[in-house]
Amino acid sequence: MEKKDIIQSFKDSLFTGLIALALFGPIVGLRTASKGEGLFITPQWGVVFLLVGLCILGRFLINLNSARKTEITFISKFTSKFSAITEDKAKHFAITAILFAVVFPFLPFTDRYFMDVAIMILTYIMLGWGLNIVVGLAGLLDLGYVAFYAVGAYSYALIATTFGWSFWICLPLAGVFAAFFGILLGFPVLRLRGDYLAIVTLGFGEIIRIILINWYEVTNGPDGITGIPRPSFFGLPFKRSPDEGETSFHLFFNLEYSTMHRIIFLYYLILVLALITNYFTLKIRKLPVGRAWEALREDEIACKSLGVNPTNTKLTAFAIGAMFGGFAGSFFATRQAFISPESFTFIESAIIVAIVVLGGMGSQTGVVLASIFLIGITEMFRDLEQYRMIAFGGAMVLIMVFKPKGILANRKPTILMHGEKK
């Protein structure tokens, strides 16, 4: 490295610092706060100088490494090694993971909090797998997936509270309703190009939420629906003292009553639901319709000329993805026993999309890893909620810049005509 280069990169870093000062100066440096009447400004120059300093230093180091290129190769080398390993071991990994998931509730360190987090992670895994059918396999970016989650949750809640039907009848019904909404939306919009489709689905998600907020007669507005029946163990409720003529779970199996029973049951319920989603996806990928999805994702025009009907094919992906979203929604409703439109905001859709994108669109294992990472690890830093979202968004940008196909890229066709080329 010559002296000239160093001076050059030094100047460049100073320029970066100047820009950083302009960026952070007003927004971070001058914090507005209400005091009595009107707003006042509290300066926070320390933070600004810290951030600007970091930017200058970072830029200088990157320049010193003349780094951009080496950085990219480093990251892609690392991730490709990673995905190569996981691809070889995918089967072992899957079996180990499932075994671990099965024994997890009985491990000595597992307590209530761990179970709750695990249930949440599994819900997101299921949603991720459901969305993966739409985004990963069919290549349709759906930014309103939470709408189907909401439809599932509300149809479960409404049916269960109005008619008092059991969970096992309402669950498939909720799935059917969500799939129906998927078709309703999908039918007109699936002819649209990818980025328009993304915006339209986003609009649809918001419309559903606004309707849920304002349609008091049915949805009870922002107050939400309370008293949603808890699931029963095939007819045996989890109650300490069952009603007349009923046997509850702990009495039937002669166990001592514990609230953990219900939690463990919910855990297995979502585990089974998620695994069904996964199994279904793995199987349907090998069927003609699944292969048509993958082909459409790669080249729509070629598909059209080979006689694949793109609208119908996309519609099946959309409806099936929506159906699993609906299942997950009714699980959510029965677990919470309370739902309100607040649980179904756009940010929820964004989180699910982030999970699928970070995991690598089309990779089932990737979704699991991304969910554990995004939900599980960040759950431990609950206090840093807002920073968590910054990290979410930042990770989405970084992944797109350095590894656009996700950490575990899996865009290989599931079936090849003459076996895999060596």
Add this chain to the structure above:
Amino acid sequence: MEYFIQQLVNGITLGSIYGLIAIGYTMVYGIIGMINFAHGDIFMIGAFVALISFIIFGLTGVALPIILLLVLLIAMLFTACYGWTVEKLAYKPLRGSFRLAPLISALGMSIVLQNYVQVSQGARVKPMQPLITGGLEFFKNSDFIVTISYLQIFIVILTIILMSIFTYLITKTDLGRAQRACEQDRTMTALLGINVDRTISITFIIGSSLASVAGMMFVLYYGVIDFYIGFLAGIKAFTAAVLGGIGSLPGAMLGGLLIGLIETFWAGYVSLEYKDVAAFSVLIIVLIFFPTGFLGKPDIEKV
């Protein structure tokens, strides 16, 4: 009738704000073919910069027109920095990547900006005392008095001035010519010795500064902002851009006005609760039946 005129005035004011944001969408779409999802949040940042500068200048006691001018320039300058940085960080490395990559990256950027402002400025709603008060009253003899506030006049006139400058910039100057050339064929433009990267950067800078003016108007007009305003305003402005024909600059303004009018009339005559549904429904209907909009060119898919 009086009520109708009042709604018309309100709609045009709102439409000016949407139109200014919509230009950012349509320019970026025209030049690099991506939906800049973070543009709504750039608008939000513009509103915050404007709010902060209003508070600072409010303490100095300078005359109102000077304050307005200064805030306008400051908001444009600082927000343009954001637009420029976002493009450099999140979109430039993605040219030539697969089609949805920039959209996902923009989505990430939007989440980052929203939460960044939430962390640094707090999540609570920021109220501001009205600066420009008073107005002209019409139909004083009837039951319903139509009021056109000075603020509304200011917003509409400022929009017209900016639009004229902007139209001149695009149609008459070298910069505008370079920009239109990039829209048609980037490779060929580069071969002719035009710095394509710089042209794209300038596009983002212009788009962000116009959005920041819209942000300033929003602060003045509504008097409250929070970190979340960019989402809805962004979607509506995008709808406006599509309605007018994405890629077309007069179309963006026209679309903005239409969306503003549709929203106010819907809120005034049909239902206030569902006013956002109106905007979203228009978006969906336009995209399905009318994807080229009023002034857009048909999009031909090539192999």
